[in-house]
C-alpha cells in the first residue's frame with residue numbers, strides 16, 4: 001500500500017495508531033508530529049516519575065521506529081508551523097492524537113489564588129515538561145489538599161511524600177526534587193466529593209500509599225461502607241472491594257509518621273479561602289444520592305497552604321477541529337471527524353483508562369480509516385518537507401531525539417534512569433550534538 005498518513009501527537013494513542021497503520025497497511029508512510037522535541041507524550045510528561053515500569057511501553061514504540069516506516073517530526077507545532085488543513089492536503093489520512101494536556105478548571109471562587117494549581121501544570125512541573133518547568137509552586141507550608149479521587153490525586157500525594165531514597169530509581173526533575181525534598185508537609189489530604197465506593201482509584205495505586213516510609217494514611221472508619229452495593233460489572237466490583245479493604249486497613253493504622261495522609265470523603269469544594277494566597281478550602285458536606293454528590297447543608301473549612309486540583313483534563317482544540325467544549329474532546333463519529341480526518345485517545349474519549357486502553361481504541365479507528373480513505377492520492381511527507389524547509393522550521397528527527405535521550409541517560413545520577421532536560425533550548429542543543 002502506498003498510502004501516506006500523518007499523526008498529530010506522539011503519545012501512546014498516536015504511537016499505537018502508527019503501529020496499527022504500519023502493520024495493516026504494509027508499505028505505507030507514516031509521519032508522527034509533536035510540538036515537543038521529545039516523543040511519547042503522557043509517558044514522559046504525565047506518568048509518575050517513580051512508575052518507571054509503566055514507561056517501558058516506549059520500547060514497543062522504539063522497535064516500531066527502528067523498522068523505518070515511521071518518521072518522527074518533533075518540535076513542529078500543528079496550528080503554528082503547519083495547519084491541520086495543510087496536513088489534510090498532503091496526506092491521505094490524518095489522525096489527531098493530541099490527548100488532554102489542559103486542566104479541567106474548578107470554577108469556584110478563589111480558584112485563581114496563588115497556591116492553587118491544576119494537576120496538568122503540577123504534574124508537568126515535577127515531570128520536567130517545558131511548558132510547566134517555571135511553575136515554581138510554593139511548598140513551604142504544612143498542609144496540602146489534593147482535590148479529586150482518581151489515580152492522578154494518588155500520584156501527586158505519593159510524589160510529594162516519598163523520601164529521596166524512595167524516589168532514587170525515578171526521573172523526578174531536578175528542580176522539583178530540590179523543592180519537594182526540602183518541604184516539611186505535615187498533612188496531605190485527598191478530598192473526594194463522593195464516597196469511598198465511588199472513588200476512581202485503582203487498588204494497586206491506593207495500596208502503594210500504605211507503604212510509604214514517611215506517611216501514615218488515615219481515614220474515618222465510619223465512612224467506609226460494609227459493601228460496595230450492587231450494579232457494578234465484575235472487574236470494577238473487584239477493584240472497589242479491594243479499595244474498601246485497603247481503606248479499612250488504613251483506618252486501623254496507629255503509627256504516627258511525619259506526614260499524615262488523610263482521605264476526606266463526601267466533601268465538595270465550594271471556595272478557596274485566602275487573601276494574598278490560599279489558606280484554606282471550604283467544603284460542603286455531601287451524601288451520595290443516585291450516584292451524585294448532594295450537599296447536606298453543612299460546610300466546613302480545611303487549612304491548605306498548597307492545593308492541587310486533580311479533577312480531569314481536556315483537549316485544547318485546534319483550528320479546523322470541531323470541539324465539544326463541555327467535555328473538552330473532539331467531536332467525532334466512532335473516531336471519524338471528517339473526510340480523511342480521525343481522532344484517537346484522550347482527544348477522542350476524554351481522560352480515562354490506562355495507557356493500554358489506547359491500543360484497542362487506536363486500532364479500531366485505524367481499521368475505519370483504512371476502509372474509508374483512498375491511498376496514494378497525495379504527496380505525503382515529501383510535500384510537507386518542502387513546506388517545512390521553506391518556512392525554516394527546525395524539525396527534530398527521531399535520531400536527534402535519541403541524542404537527547406542519550407544525553408539524559410548519561411547525566412543520570414545513581415540509580416536514576418535519566419536526568420531530564422527540561423528546557424527547549426537545552427533539548428535542541430542536545431539534539432545537535434554528535
Ligand code: NAP
Pocket residue numbers: 106147148149150151152153155192193194198199200201202205268269293310311312313351352353354
Ligand atoms: P479520574 O479518575 O476521572 O478522577 C477525577 C476525580 O475528580 C474524580 O474523583 C471526580 O469525582 C473528581 N472531580 C471531577 N470534578 C470535580 C469537581 N468539580 N469537584 C470535585 N471533584 C471533582 O481522573 P484522573 O485522576 O485525572 O485520571 C485520569 C485517568 O488516568 C484515569 O483513567 C486514571 O486511572 C488514569 N491514571 C492512571 C494511573 C495509573 O494507572 N497508575 C495514574 C494516573 C492516572 P467524581 O467521580 O465524583 O466525578
